Amino acid sequence: xxxxxxTLVILTMLFSACNNSTQTKATTSDAAAVDSSGNGWRFGVxxxxxxxMNFPESLAKVDSAGVDYIExxxxxxxxxxxxxxxxxxxxxxxxEKVKAMISGRGxxxxxxxxxxxxxxxxxxxxxxxxxQFGVKFITTEPPxxxxxxxxxxxxxxxxxxxxxxxxxGVSAYWHPxxxxxxxxxxxxxxxxxxxxxxxxxxxxxxxxxxxxSGHIIGVHFKDIAAFNNPALxxxxxxxxxxxxxxxxxxxxxxxxxxxIYIERDSTEPAGNLPSVxxxxxxxxGLMQKLQ
Numbered sequence: 001x002x003x004x005x006x007t008l009v010i011l012t013m014l015f016s017a018c019n020n021s022t023q024t025k026a027t028t029s030d031a032a033a034v035d036s037s038g039n040g041w042r043f044g045v046x047x048x049x050x051x052x053m054n055f056p057e058s059l060a061k062v063d064s065a066g067v068d069y070i071e072x073x074x075x076x077x078x079x080x081x082x083x084x085x086x087x088x089x090x091x092x093x094x095x096e097k098v099k100a101m102i103s104g105r106g107x108x109x110x111x112x113x114x115x116x117x118x119x120x121x122x123x124x125x126x127x128x129x130x131x132q133f134g135v136k137f138i139t140t141e142p143p144x145x146x147x148x149x150x151x152x153x154x155x156x157x158x159x160x161x162x163x164x165x166x167x168x169g170v171s172a173y174w175h176p177x178x179x180x181x182x183x184x185x186x187x188x189x190x191x192x193x194x195x196x197x198x199x200x201x202x203x204x205x206x207x208x209x210x211x212x213s214g215h216i217i218g219v220h221f222k223d224i225a226a227f228n229n230p231a232l233x234x235x236x237x238x239x240x241x242x243x244x245x246x247x248x249x250x251x252x253x254x255x256x257x258x259x260i261y262i263e264r265d266s267t268e269p270a271g272n273l274p275s276v277x278x279x280x281x282x283x284x285g286l287m288q289k290l291q
Contacts, residue, residue, distance in 0.1 A: 041256070042110060043283060044069025046220060046263040047076055049272050054079040055087065056101055063105045065276045070102070071139065071218070071261045073113035074129065088114070088129065095132050110259055111162065111218055113139040116150075123150055127157045137162050137217050139192045144172055147186055154188035162192035162217040167200035167230045174201045176211040183215055191215045195242050196222025196263070200230045206246045213254045220263040221279065233266040237279045244282075248290050 044067045050058035054077040062070055074088030082094050090098065102109055112135050114126040123146065130138050137160035142150040154161045163182050168174040173182065174197075183189045191212045195205045197220075209216065223240035224232055238244060262279045264272045 041251075042069045042108075042259045043067060043280075044071065044108075044259065044261050045276060046071040046073075046113070046261040048073055048113070049262060049264040049276060051076070052267050052271075054084065055098065056081075059101055059105050059107065061271070061273045061276070062107060064273060065280055067262075067280060068106070069108050069110060069259060069261070071111050071113060071259070072098075072102075072109060072133075074115060074126070088125075092132065095129065099133065109133055110136045111139055113164070116140065116142065116146075118143050118146060120149060123153055127153050127159060130159050131157055136160060137190070139164050139218060141166065141171055141173055142182075144182075147182055147189075151186040151188050159188075160217055161186075161189045163189060164192045164220075165194050165197050167197050168202075169230065174198075175203065176208040179212060180215070189215075190217035192218040192220060194220040194222060194263075195244075195247065196220065196224045196234045196240075196265075199224050199227045199241060200232065202228045206243045206250060209247050209250050209254075213250075216251070216254070216256055217258045219251070219256075219258070219260040221260050221283065222263045222265070234264060235266070236275045236282075237262070238282045245286055245289070248286055252290060 045062050045065060047055070047058050047062070047070055050061050053061070055072070056079045058076070059070070072087060074086060076087050077084045078087055078090060078094065078098060082090060082097060085094065087095070087098060112130055112133055114130065116123040116126045126138065126140070139162045141164050142161070150161060163173050163179045165171055165173045165179060173179050179191050183191070193209055193212060193216050198205045198208050221237055222234050223237045223242045225235050225240045226232060227241065262276055264275060268275060
C-alpha cells in the first residue's frame with residue numbers, strides 16, 4: 001500500500017513539475033503583531049473569520065486589520081473573477097490568480113485549512129494544492145483510517161499536518177489525548193491548538209496546551225463564554241474563559257515558534273473586522289507583557 005502511495009505521489013509531482021512556478025517563502029516579520037517571545041511567532045487571521053464574504057473581500061478585511069499572515073481554507077468562495085468556485089476546486093491557473101490576490105495585498109500564507117475524504121486521490125489533491133500555495137503545513141482533521149496515508153504524503157511533500165480539534169460529538173480529535181494518539185508514530189503530524197473549541201468539550205485550554213507540549217504547530221486564537229456548551233458561539237478574545245496570558249506564557253516556555261491566527265465563528269452585525277482589530281490590540285498588549 002505504502003509503495004503504491006509513493007508511486008502515485010512521485011508521478012503526480014513529476015507531472016506538476018512541468019508546470020511549476022517560482023514560489024517565495026514567507027518571511028517571519030510582523031508589522032502589527034508585537035513579538036516579545038524571541039521565537040518569531042507569526043500572527044494573523046484564519047480566513048474562516050470572514051466566511052460570509054468571498055476571498056478577495058476577506059483579504060481586504062485582513063489588510064484593514066494590519067496583520068501580515070492568513071490561513072485560507074479550501075471551502076472559501078474565490079470570488080466572481082473565478083466564478084465563485086471554492087478554492088479547493090480551482091485549476092492550477094485559478095490558484096495562481098488567488099496567490100496574486102494575496103501577494104498584491106502584501107499578505108503571507110504559511111498554512112491552509114484543507115478537507116480530504118477517505119480516498120488517496122483526495123489527499124494527493126490536498127497536498128498538491130498546499131504545495132502550489134507554498135505553505136509549511138496544512139490544518140486538517142484526517143480520517144482516523146487515513147493516518148498512515150496522510151503522514152506518508154506529508155513526508156513526500158515536505159508539508160506538516162496540524163491536527164485541528166472540533167468539539168465532542170463532531171470531531172475524533174476533541175480531546176488532546178486523541179490528538180496525541182494521531183501524532184504517535186506519525187512524524188509529520190503536529191497539532192493546531194483551537195483554544196475556543198476545547199471548552200465546548202469541557203477541556204481547559206491551558207491544560208490542553210501543556211499536554212501537547214512540543215507538538216503545537218499552529219494556534220487558533222479564539223475565546224468562548226463558558227465550558228461544556230457546544231451550542232455556544234465564540235466571543236471576542238479576552239472576554240470569555242480562555243486564559244490567554246497563561247497560554248502565551250506556556251507557549252513561550254515550550255519554545256513554540258509557529259503561527260497564531262485570530263479566528264471567529266460568530267458573525268457580528270457590522271462584520272468581524274472591528275472584533276479582529278480589537279483582538280490584534282489585545283494580543284499586542286499581552287505580548288508586551290510577555291517578558
